[in-house]
Structure formats: C-alpha cells, structure tokens
Amino acid sequence: MSFLRIDRAVKQFGGLRAVDEVSFSLQRGEIVGLLGPNGSGKTTVINLVSGALPVTSGEIWLDGRRLTGLRCDRIARAGVARTFQLVRTLPSLSLMENVMITAVFGRSTHWGEKARRVAEDALATVGLAERASAVAGDLTYIDQKRLELARALAAEPEILLLDEWLAGLNPTELAEGVALIRRLHEGGLTILMVEHIIDAVRALCPRVVVMNSGRLIADEATEAALSDPAVVSAYLGGEVDA
Amino acid sequence: MRLILPLICLAVLAVLPLHFSDYGLGLLIGAATYVTLASAWALFSGHTHYISLATVAFYGAGAYTVAVLNEVLPYPAILLCAAVIGGTLALIVGLSTLRLRGVYFVIFSFGLAELIRQLITWYEVNVTGTLGRYIFLDITTRQIYWQMLALGAATIALTAWIMRARLGLALRVIGDDETVAAHSGVNLARVKLIAFVLSSVILTLAGAITSPRYVYVEPSIVFNPTVSFLTVIMALLGGANRLWGPALGAVPLFLVFEFLSSNFPDTYPIFLGLLFIGVVFVVPDGLISAAERLTRRGQVRA
C-alpha cells in the first residue's frame, strides 16, 4: 500500500487545466523527483498536496488518510511539510521562533522547552544553530532557504515537499544542499522534490515523475526517464512523435 | 520583579482620584478609557496588522446597551449583557469577515460601524420614536474611573499573558505571513476569531462603563467614528505590537486632543492628519521601537 497517493488529481483555473488527471504515488521512505518544464504544473501539484489549493477533482491520500478537501493547517497537522518556490520566512520573528512554529502548531503540538529543543535540532541540522536569536529579516538568500527547510523539519513531518529548494545556490552550497537532503532521506523521511537541477535529481532520486502541460508523461527510474524521448522533447519544446 | 512596578503604578493610579478635582478626574477617566481602547485594539490588530475601524461599533454598542437597559436591570447584569452582546456581534462579524484582508477589512470595519449607527438611528426614529436616551445610574465618577482602570489593567495583563502563550505566537505568525501560518498548522480562522472576540468584548465593556458619563446618549454621540481613528493612531504611535505601546501613545495623545478640541476645535482634524502622516513616515514601528533603535545606535557609537 502506497504512502502518498495522488489519484487522478485535476486543477482547473478558469479555462486552463493546470493539472490534468495526474496520478502517482510514493512509498514510505522514498525520495522522488518531480520534473517538467516551466509551467507544466509541478508547483500546482505541490500546492494540491499541501492544501494551498483545493483540487477540482480527484483524490489525495496520505498513509490511508484522505487529505482531499482538508484545510492546509489540517494537512500540515496530518504530517505534510513543505518549502515554497519563492522563499517565505517570517521577517519580524527570530530564527528560533520561525522554526518553532511548526513544532508548536504542527502535529505534535509541543510547547515550552520541548518545542525549543525540536527547533534547535532543526536549526542545527541545516547549520543555523549559532544564529537562533537573529531576526529572519536580516538573513541572506541561502540562509533563508535553510531556515525554511528547518521550519519544515521542526514539524517532524511524515512527508516533505521541496519546491525547487536547491534553485539559486552556488556550486558549494548546492553540494551541501544535496548532502543535507540525502541525510534527511537516509534518516527515513519521505521526500517529493520539484527540481530543475538534473545533476541533483540524478544524485538524490532513484525515481522521477515528469509532467508536461499539466499531464504526467513519465513515472520511472531516473536514468530511463531522462533518456525517454517524450521527456526529452518536452524539455526541448518539440512535439512528441508517437 | 516584573510585576512589582506595574502594580505600584496601578496602586498610585487608584488613589489619584481622592486628590483630584472633578475636571482632573474627568481627564483621568478619558485617559484610562483610551488606554483601554488602544490596548484592546492592539490585542487583535497590533500583531495581525488587520487595521480595524470597528472600535466604535463595539464601544457604541456597549454604551447603547446601558442606555437601553439602565432602568430595567441591575448594573452588573447590564455589564454582563454588554459583554455578551459585544462578543456575539464580534463572533458574527468575525466569522463572516476575517477572510477579508488589507484594505477590504479596513473599509468593511468602517462600514460596519456606520451601518450599525444608521440602523439604530432609523430604528429609534421610526420604531421607538425616541432618538435620544438618558442614563440615570447611581454611579459616582470615581467608581467609573476605578472600573475603567481595572478594565485597562486587565486588558494589559491579558495581552501580556496572550503574548507568552501559543495564541500570541500564532497572531505574530499571521501578521507576518498567513500562508506560512496555515502551512505550519495554525488554524487561521480560530486564532483570528478568538483574538477579535476578546478584543471586541473589552471594547464593548469600555463603552458600557464610560456611558454614564454621557448622561444623554444618541447614535451620533456614541458611534462617533473619531473614536475609532483616535484609537488606531494612539496604538500605532506608541507601537501596536508592544505591550505598553498603546498605553504610551494613548495618554499624551488624549491630553493633546483634549486641549485642542477645547481650544482650537477647527484645527483638530489637521493635527490628526499630520499625526497619521508623521507616524507613517517617521516612526512606522512606534515610539518604543524608535527609542530602542536610537539607544542601540548610541551604544554602538560609544
């Protein structure tokens, strides 16, 4: 039985079908890349799973629990954590508070010392432990990305959704980022990551699902997918010859 | 230790009316009222940045409750009624409007106060046939002051407690980014509703407690939108997201406005206008933050 199951999900924006009957699933502990050219509906899929947008039709299940139709705070408490494509930190709060909120309001509802400890651990994981009392508004871009990941981790999630978390990093930071995600995966976390950096996907994900124009065009082993003519032509913008 | 200083201040404030003339006592009541209003306003709006102009809707509802019931029920029961009415009104308004954001919420809250005023006026003129009502209660001016002082102290204490609780953290997260709040598991509707109702009940009680001072009550007096505007600017001047900010802004501004409205009633709006613009451009985070920034800069230089 699959852990995260997306079943014929559809998202309609007016006349545009951003996600068109997409189905795929993840096993517990699996790490899967979600690929596709710009505008293919990847972020929309993340938004559907996290509840930022309601599905037009179709269903989404996590560990046998139906997420469809739940508000995003309920979905967060069900164990779904995410980062955002455009980084969202809370500029007037300290790093500690930024990270603590998922521990406090998430599924485990810690408070006081315990919440602090969870947040400290998450900050340490991403390498921000020393700056816990700094204000988030003063952080550099890469540190904001780290902070966002720490916030997702402090939720102690069942599944982590990363939306281009590696984008915009320099080569050194990228290597660190890949290593960090690998550690999280090895620690048993289920991860679905939207990513454009193919090398990172190759390094991290044994399996990928690929979208184009809202449809799922591949769901297979990474190497096979990357040489799949349909996938290649989707990326290069050509038509698929059936 | 942190409790001792406020408690001493409270004790001093409580014995003040024994040494004050009627005029001085009137000023004390006014100042205490605006400290309460600004602090209660900030309880909801200070951290969430939902700028509510509905203050006078609740304040006026409280005053009107007393005006209608003052010959029917004993005083404590009237206060209880006012609290229930304010809370119910806030619940209805909150349930339907707290998903509006930014300017929509501002305008909605302003429109709400006006709508209530218009409806009460219409009802009084056409149904009961009495536009004005009189409040005859056996309450001394000092008792009004003590009640307002107690309500103000309770508001600040409640705010202090909330800011150390989950609710306070949730409100601050909502003020920074509602999307992140929701994705972190914060139940937006519930958090906003709780804070809004708490704030509104206090505003309603403030209107009820102060109403015997009016003696004569009609909609245009107790639903005067200036009360809402003053409350906002007082809280913002001191710093709406600070515990003592609203009180710090309310006391001097109340005295200034009192002075202006009795000596220069015509320039009053101009001053209010300059104050709003000044706060936005000079001390956007309030006086407390500005002072902190100044002292920090002084330390760095030294």
Place this chain on the structure above:
Amino acid sequence: MLTTTVILGLVLGGTYALLALGLTLQYGIARIMNLAYGELTLLSAFVVVALFQGLGLSPLLTLPLVAAGGYGIGWLLYAVMMRPLVARSQGRGRLEVDSILATFGLLFLIQGGLLLAFGANFTSISYLDRGVTVLGVSVALNRLIAFGICVVVGAALVVALKTTRWGLIMRAVALTPGSAPLVGIDVNRAARQGFALGSALAAVAGASISMYQTFSATAGVVFTMKALVIVIMGGVGNVPGALAAGFGLGLIETFVATAIDPGLTLAATFAIFLLVLLWRPQGLFGARR
C-alpha cells in the same frame, strides 16, 4: 413613478460612475487605496462653488480648471507622499498598511483645511436650476448637465484605455506590474499618471456634484465609501464594471429613497457594500479565481 425612479437613478448613477472611475484607476494602476479620495472630490466642489459665488464664474467654465488642478495635485501627492512608501516597502505587504494610514492622514488634513476655509455648514449653489422634461419626467437641467459630463468623460476614458498606446501601457501595469518593466514600461511613471488621472476624475466628479447637490466639509468619507462600493462591485481596475456598478448604485439608492425610506439610503449603500465584499470580493463582473 417607475420611470421617474429610473431616470433620476441613472442621472445620480452617472456621477457615482465618474467618482468610481477615478478611484479604480488609482487603485488599479498605482495600487494605492486612496482613502482621501472623497476629500479631493469635495475640495474641487468647494473651489467650484467659491469661484461661482466669488467671481461669478460658471461651473462649466471652471471644470477644465479644477480637472487640471486635480491632475497636478494627484501628481504631486504620488511623487511626494506615495512614491517613498512604495520604494520603502520593496514589494512587501507593508505598502498596503502604510498607504492606508498615510491617506487617512491626508483625509483629515484636507478635511481640516476645508473646515477652516469654508466652515462646517452645508453648501449648495443654484445653477441652471430649472426643470427639463425627459420622457415625461421633470429633471433639473443642472443634473442633466452633470450627467452629460460624466457620460462624455467616462466614455472618453474607456475609449482611450482601449485604443491608445497610453491606454495599453496603463492596462499592462494594472494587469501585471511585476512584468511590465520587462517590456520597457516605466511602472513608476505609469503609476504616477494613473494616480494623477484618478485625482483629475475626482475633481471633475466634485465639480459636477457641486452643480446640484448639497454638501459639507465632512461629507468626503461618504463619497469615498460610495466610490469604493462601486469599485468593488465592478471589480478593482475594471473600468466598464465601475461604470455599470455606478449606474446600478444610483438606481438602487433612488429606489430605496423613493420606495422605502430616505433615511435608509446610506444604510442601503453600506449593506450592499458589505454583501458584495462577502459574497464576491473580486467584483460582480470579475472572474472567480
């Protein structure tokens, strides 16, 4: 009876539509919710009245004058007051709260100035106050002229937005301020123009109001509210929507005043407003997103 209501409602609606056009331009293009909008309208109305009573200048003559003045004031306000706020916010949510508070300040500032200059009494002038029969209903000539001004100015604006290069730029900025610079549009300039043009429209609406309505220095908030109701009903930045909603509100108000109770017109406005905000905050004609 019904024809009377409809005709009077449409005439009133013309002014409302014009009033709302300016606000929807300011909010749609410059992204500033100008809560002092009604005060600008009043300022123009008082100037027209003062020139009429003092120098005997006909409101129709002073109209272009106050329109130009409105444009200038709007231009200045944007450059001096709004632009620094826009620059400071750097695209963060801060701008909304800041602009609300700053225009609040402006509201009181102008109101105080009007009170000092013209006092708190109700003002009106009698200008071309004779009846003209339209479809069997007697309508005051000044109302008809005011209506004509609104129709001409409103139609000119709609055509300009639809057909000119300038209109294209304005619509582009209103639609996607973020990507407009990519095609070489100076967003700051467009915003300033939009804000200034909105103020000019407020001035024209004020001039036409001064011809037939009684008003006082504290009535600005009511104009702002009505303009806002219409803007929100029509959908923010939607010019034809604002025109339609403006006429709609004029009809509803006239209907409530004649058929139900004149004391409830303002309450009706607010009630409609609250309902629209709750039911369709994206406007009656906007697409649900």
